[in-house]
Amino acid sequence: MSARVLAGPPAAAALLADAAARAGRLPTSPHLVIVCVGDDPASRSYVRGKSRKAGEVGLRSTVHALPESATQAELLALIDTLNRDDDVSGILVQLPLPAQIAEAAVLHAIDPRKDVDGFHPLNVGELWAGRPALTPCTPAGIMYLLEHYGVAVAGARAVIVGRSHLVGRPLAALLLLGDATVTVCHSRTRDLGRVTREAELLVAAAGSPGLVTPEMVRPGATVIDVGINRVLGADGKGHLVGDVHPDVAGVAGALTPVPGGVGPMTVAQLLANTVRAAELQHATRAHPEVAGEFVR
């Protein structure tokens, strides 16, 4: 038996087509601003991919690249300018940041209505309160992928390996909103395989190549591989591999590939969030009586 492949690109294309149609109904094209600090090659490569896709669906994007030595004050000043600029719909600060900059201070400074990553505490709180506004791109993209391929979430036993603020935690909130029964595992989880074997829907987001092996997977389960790990192959070249061992394809019912699975969903969802942010800002301007309030 070999698992059904849940490919990212067709689902991402459907999400992007919807976002592009909504963008076309706005008076001006939504504008995403990406801020990156330092010159980590992997970060630069993600940023290029995001800008290219933005252009393909008719969104504007601008990249602000600050040097590795940038101070927290400089970054906060830039965010303040972008917050005040009515021509900016969405702001994404690429993570991780250099050690001299406190991540929390930066994420708190972004206007929640422009927070296309969904990392501001207001958006995090709204998500856990069951009123999702702007939600983190990777988890929201995974939910879209599951729906696109008709994978049932309601009532399912879902297990997530990883509890980061970027992936594991917000995905737990979204799956719970979708009426799954959710378990979140991490590096202190005892007998990880016993927990993951319970899952009808298993999500691996640990950043550990091949962590999920066939004996950890319930036969027929849907397995979502979020991991993006660069490893050196036998051919001496660098390869991207996920957190799921390739042999899991023999046990799982359905499986996302790496690359070409969750990654493209993340990028598509970022652009969908940018359109959503532009819609929120447009509604606020059209109805100034609600300005200052957080409009959903």
Ligand SMILES: NC(=O)C1=CN([C@@H]2O[C@H](COP(=O)(O)OP(=O)(O)OC[C@H]3O[C@@H](n4cnc5c(N)ncnc54)[C@H](OP(=O)(O)O)[C@@H]3O)[C@@H](O)[C@H]2O)C=CC1
């Ligand atoms: N496809 C995409 O679009 C994206 C992919 N990624 C990829 O997803 C992976 C996870 O990213 P991110 O969430 O940011 O990573 P973090 O390093 O922030 O978090 C990893 C989580 O996995 C847990 N973990 C690590 N090793 C184990 C283990 N052996 N057993 C059980 N739990 C473990 C950690 O536990 P603890 O909390 O106890 O330390 C932690 O909660 C990475 O490979 C990253 O590159 C990330 C974002 C987007």
Ligand SMILES: Nc1nc(=O)c2c([nH]1)NC[C@@H]1CN(c3ccc(C(=O)N[C@@H](CCC(=O)O)C(=O)O)cc3)C=[N+]21
């Ligand atoms: N503020 C912030 N928000 C993020 O969403 C964020 C971040 N910082 N920092 C880094 C992680 C990682 N991330 C990815 C996005 C796209 C792919 C992606 O498109 N991957 C392709 C392969 C790309 C390649 O070949 O390198 C794929 O899986 O097919 C992967 C990973 C977003 N992140």
